[in-house]
Amino acid sequence: MLDIKLIRQDTEMVKEKVTKRGMDAGVIDEILKLDAERRDLIQKTEELKSRRNKVSGEIAQKKKNKEDAEDVIKEMRDVGEEIKQIDNRLNEVEDKFHDLMSGIPNLIHDDVPEGADDSENVEVRRSGETRTFDFEPKPHWDILEDLELADFERAAKVSGARFVYQTGDGARLERALMNFMLDVHNKNDYREMMTPQIVRAGAMYSTGQLPKFAEDLFKLEDTDMYTIPTSEVTLTNYYKDETLSDDMLPVKFTAQTACFRSEAGSAGRDTRGLIRLHQFNKVEMVRMERPEDSWAALEEMTRHAENILDLLEIPYRTVILCTGDIGFGSSKTYDVEVWLPSYNDYKEISSVSNMTDFQARRGNIKFKRSRDSKPELLHTLNGSGLAVGRTMAAILENYQNEDGTVTIPEVLRPYMGGQEVLKKV
RNA sequence: GGAGAUGUACUCAAGUGGCUGAAGAGGUACCCCUGCUAAGGGUAUAGGUCGCAUUGCGCGGCGCGAGGGUUCAAAUCCCUCCAUCUCCGCCA
Numbered sequence: 001m002l003d004i005k006l007i008r009q010d011t012e013m014v015k016e017k018v019t020k021r022g023m024d025a026g027v028i029d030e031i032l033k034l035d036a037e038r039r040d041l042i043q044k045t046e047e048l049k050s051r052r053n054k055v056s057g058e059i060a061q062k063k064k065n066k067e068d069a070e071d072v073i074k075e076m077r078d079v080g081e082e083i084k085q086i087d088n089r090l091n092e093v094e095d096k097f098h099d100l101m102s103g104i105p106n107l108i109h110d111d112v113p114e115g116a117d118d119s120e121n122v123e124v125r126r127s128g129e130t131r132t133f134d135f136e137p138k139p140h141w142d143i144l145e146d147l148e149l150a151d152f153e154r155a156a157k158v159s160g161a162r163f164v165y166q167t168g169d170g171a172r173l174e175r176a177l178m179n180f181m182l183d184v185h186n187k188n189d190y191r192e193m194m195t196p197q198i199v200r201a202g203a204m205y206s207t208g209q210l211p212k213f214a215e216d217l218f219k220l221e222d223t224d225m226y227t228i229p230t231s232e233v234t235l236t237n238y239y240k241d242e243t244l245s246d247d248m249l250p251v252k253f254t255a256q257t258a259c260f261r262s263e264a265g266s267a268g269r270d271t272r273g274l275i276r277l278h279q280f281n282k283v284e285m286v287r288m289e290r291p292e293d294s295w296a297a298l299e300e301m302t303r304h305a306e307n308i309l310d311l312l313e314i315p316y317r318t319v320i321l322c323t324g325d326i327g328f329g330s331s332k333t334y335d336v337e338v339w340l341p342s343y344n345d346y347k348e349i350s351s352v353s354n355m356t357d358f359q360a361r362r363g364n365i366k367f368k369r370s371r372d373s374k375p376e377l378l379h380t381l382n383g384s385g386l387a388v389g390r391t392m393a394a395i396l397e398n399y400q401n402e403d404g405t406v407t408i409p410e411v412l413r414p415y416m417g418g419q420e421v422l423k424k425v
Numbered sequence: 426g427g428a429g430a431u432g433u434a435c436u437c438a439a440g441u442g443g444c445u446g447a448a449g450a451g452g453u454a455c456c457c458c459u460g461c462u463a464a465g466g467g468u469a470u471a472g473g474u475c476g477c478a479u480u481g482c483g484c485g486g487c488g489c490g491a492g493g494g495u496u497c498a499a500a501u502c503c504c505u506c507c508a509u510c511u512c513c514g515c516c517a
Contacts, residue, residue, distance in 0.1 A: 060443035076497035
């Protein structure tokens with residue numbers, strides 16, 4: 001949600017930024033019109049309410065003095081009727097107003113490059129040499145099958161397409177990765193959390209999944225509850241409707257959860273392997289920052305995501321998302337992309353965003369600089385650190401050997417009981 | 426899942442239709458007293474949000490878990506929802 005005051009004062013700037021995302025800015029004019037009507041109605045109804053309050057006091061006085069108040073009461077009856085009518089109209093206008101407001105994406109930062117889609121994202125740095133194989137490397141789904149690390153067929157039987165059982169060393173490697181990632185983030189002072197994985201609609205609204213992206217979510221039948229598509233939802237909403245004191249900042253959380261995505265509209269894409277599933281594990285980082293600190297925090301958090309791949313010694317690059325690819329609530333996003341031989345390309349493994357005050361306004365998350373200062377909206381940030389399944393895919397493909405085995409990255413070996421290779425059982 | 430109870434400000438708590446922006450206590454801040462601390466005394470302190478105004482403190486609406494309703498008027502009556510507690514049932 002944007003600040004309506006900003007839209008009023010700086011209309012042209014807002015329109016320009018909305019347009020850059022490929023959205024029709026006409027809705028801004030519509031919003032301003034509704035806003036004007038809304039404020040007009042508020043003034044009218046408040047004036048009447050003020051009068052009613054005053055007269056009500058007088059009625060109380062008269063009653064106390066055993067005077068007759070019938071005529072004033074009658075008059076107030078009409079005033080009450082008028083208030084009701086204006087309030088009804090006001091409610092309609094405000095509903096429409098909020099509908100439109102909650103459909104406006106966050107303002108993009110000036111650094112965000114213009115572009116139509118992900119092909120126009122701009123690389124900002126690259127790390128590690130991509131390996132040249134002196135044999136034909138296998139895609140990770142073949143490795144999973146050959147080493148019996150995962151079972152997609154039986155998952156399809158039980159749950160459907162885009163689900164997986166990880167089996168044996170496959171399950172152990174998944175667990176090792178999650179523990180490794182959480183340990184690294186812990187060292188960087190992110191507070192570890194285990195969170196709910198089912199939330200109410202209100203939480204989804206705050207972080208921006210609702211109302212616009214409902215089709216991406218799984219909803220529990222006959223309830224107002226949804227499975228989370230990322231722990232960004234539960235971590236960011238932790239302080240929903242609260243005002244934090246300055247000494248609590250910055251807030252830094254990390255959590256591992258399952259993530260559930262309906263993947264509506266992605267039929268036929270990434271159909272094999274661990275890249276695109278309805279359920280996957282992800283370790284997430286979320287931060288809440290003073291507005292003046294959030295841009296530095298975005299850079300730092302991106303480094304924290306990259307650091308996982310540095311430690312795993314897997315090649316990656318980092319791109320800044322262009323206007324056509326950046327998410328709805330984000331002002332600026334870096335994607336960290338890992339090298340996948342099977343795609344012969346870099347594939348997103350982390351997305352790190354500064355949502356500025358966009359989610360904080362929706363979720364009413366504030367802080368006070370001191371005891372006497374006014375509450376201000378926080379800036380919220382989130383980033384994967386990392387998508388666990390995709391990390392596993394990257395390890396299998398980048399660390400595979402000619403004999404079909406996979407070398408386990410050194411940093412993971414302590415988490416695998418000292419095991420050095422994955423091989424056929 | 427069944428039955429009952431509760432939800433007021435930082436905390437505890439009074440308040441069953443008008444005089445309640447909301448008693449009282451604690452807490453917190455400052456001051457007095459005292460060599461210091463404690464105890465004692467005094468003063469202050471009700472959040473937030475919305476609208477108007479902003480040459481200056483301002484004016485007003487909302488607000489007693491949330492949302493509706495009744496009424497000239499609601500913390501107080503009614504409805505729905507949420508949360509907490511107790512008992513029973515069930516269960517990892």
